[in-house]
Amino acid sequence: MRAAGVARGPVPTSIRPPRPSPTWSPALHAPAVDPAPPLADGLRDASLRALALGRSVAGTTAPNPAVGCVLLRDGAVVGEGATAPAGGPHAEVVALRAAGDRAVGATAVTTLEPCAHTGRTGPCTAALVDAGVAAVRYLVPDPNPVAAGGGAVLRAAGVDAGPLDAPDLAAWAVEDLRGFLTLVATGRPHVLLKLAQDRDGGTVPSPGGYLTGTAARRRVHALRAEVDAVLVGGATVRADDPRLDVRDVPHDAGRQPRPVVLTAGADLPPTARLLGRRPLVVVGPGAEPARCAALVAAGAEVVRVDGGPEGPDPAAALAALPAHGVLTVLAEPGSRLAARLLAADLVDVAELHVAGGTPRTAALPLPGPRLVAADDVAVGPDRVLRFVRPGVA
Numbered sequence: 376m377r378a379a380g381v382a383r384g385p386v387p388t389s390i391r392p393p394r395p396s397p398t399w400s401p402a403l404h405a406p407a408v409d410p411a412p413p414l415a416d417g418l419r420d421a422s423l424r425a426l427a428l429g430r431s432v433a434g435t436t437a438p439n440p441a442v443g444c445v446l447l448r449d450g451a452v453v454g455e456g457a458t459a460p461a462g463g464p465h466a467e468v469v470a471l472r473a474a475g476d477r478a479v480g481a482t483a484v485t486t487l488e489p490c491a492h493t494g495r496t497g498p499c500t501a502a503l504v505d506a507g508v509a510a511v512r513y514l515v516p517d518p519n520p521v522a523a524g525g526g527a528v529l530r531a532a533g534v535d536a537g538p539l540d541a542p543d544l545a546a547w548a549v550e551d552l553r554g555f556l557t558l559v560a561t562g563r564p565h566v567l568l569k570l571a572q573d574r575d576g577g578t579v580p581s582p583g584g585y586l587t588g589t590a591a592r593r594r595v596h597a598l599r600a601e602v603d604a605v606l607v608g609g610a611t612v613r614a615d616d617p618r619l620d621v622r623d624v625p626h627d628a629g630r631q632p633r634p635v636v637l638t639a640g641a642d643l644p645p646t647a648r649l650l651g652r653r654p655l656v657v658v659g660p661g662a663e664p665a666r667c668a669a670l671v672a673a674g675a676e677v678v679r680v681d682g683g684p685e686g687p688d689p690a691a692a693l694a695a696l697p698a699h700g701v702l703t704v705l706a707e708p709g710s711r712l713a714a715r716l717l718a719a720d721l722v723d724v725a726e727l728h729v730a731g732g733t734p735r736t737a738a739l740p741l742p743g744p745r746l747v748a749a750d751d752v753a754v755g756p757d758r759v760l761r762f763v764r765p766g767v768a
């Protein structure tokens with residue numbers, strides 16, 4: 376087992392370092408207040424605010440990206456917006472509506488390059504040009520072949536458009552947009568796989584117990600708070616009856632990840648606790664219709680995809696999720712399904728939570744051909760080994 380470095384210090388209860396906030400107070404919901412307060416560092420603060428706006432709608436926009444947009448004129452904010460749920464206006468259009476006439480001559484700061492295509496809504500590039508916006512700065516170029524090229528379209532229309540030269544802000548935007556960016560690149564959501572093990576590679580806890588300690592389990596809840604869905608297999612539901620919700624860490628009370636269960640036979644107990652949380656149950660071709668109907672009656676949404684006797688094809692199961700509002704997944708299965716996901720190259724980031732310290736045997740073949748060691752952190756008495764696909768947030 377190789378690791379890139381050991382972070383020492385206080386136990387991380389949040390999975391990400393804190394980010395700075397805009398230096399101005401967000402009197403931004405009052406674009407009618409004129410003049411709005413000037414900005415100390417206009418583009419940077421506007422970018423931080425756009426990032427915060429995008430994060431505020433994370434989990435509500437799939438399959439569209441959760442984007443934020445701020446409009447500046449003469450150093451003051453004249454409008455802001457975030458992507459509405461799919462079918463609604465994109466962030467740029469929300470901000471333009473808020474700004475009204477004050478968008479003329481403004482600079483739009485967005486977390487993602489404005490789209491140049493007509494989907495369920497019109498192209499944002501046209502809305503920006505029509506509103507008389509003078510300049511556009513974005514943190515991440517749009518990789519979507521259907522919608523890309525917004526910067527060039529804007530420049531052709533006489534708008535001073537281009538990426539903002541701020542690598543740290545761009546890295547945060549890539550992290551926030553990782554679900555959308557992974558979807559464009561692979562056709563499936565971003566997948567973070569977590570597996571707990573003891574030092575000898577054992578992954579099955581004693582009945583009713585846990586392998587790892589409180590701090591590592593709090594980290595899992597912090598990971599859950601960052602994703603649209605938490606995924607397990609049918610055997611884990613039968614063995615552990617998990618709820619798969621966020622508890623014990625600060626989180627947005629209105630946002631809980633949706634449970635997703637992969638199962639061949641749809642054989643889940645009608646009393647399973649996660650059935651009360653509107654789970655998506657993904658079944659293979661062999662699942663009996665009567666069992667599926669019973670799960671629907673118990674509160675689940677059942678999705679049937681291709682597969683074999685083992686269950687739904689994991690790639691097909693994941694590819695079905697964005698249509699159900701899922702762009703980011705925390706996979707928390709047992710070792711069997713975890714190995715399947717890894718072998719099928721469906722994992723972007725993996726965490727091994729090793730009870731009691733450095734492992735003698737790893738429960739999964741990590742690092743591997745796709746995932747390289749990125750972090751090795753002490754979390755209470757346990758260790759978290761993190762592996763990432765190079766180039767992925």
Ligand SMILES: NC(=O)c1ccc[n+]([C@@H]2O[C@H](COP(=O)([O-])OP(=O)(O)OC[C@H]3O[C@@H](n4cnc5c(N)ncnc54)[C@H](OP(=O)(O)O)[C@@H]3O)[C@@H](O)[C@H]2O)c1
Nearest residue numbers: 571578608609610611637638639640686708709710711712
């Ligand atoms: N250490 C940890 O982090 C951790 C986490 C979760 C669970 N566990 C433990 O792990 C044990 C269960 O392990 P597990 O690996 O069987 O977990 P699992 O998470 O239930 O995954 C296996 C199940 O996934 C379903 N499945 C669907 N498609 C599949 C496919 N293509 N290939 C394989 N499985 C597919 C099957 O459900 P059906 O049988 O319904 O068809 C299968 O039983 C339990 O004892 C649990 O307590 C440990």
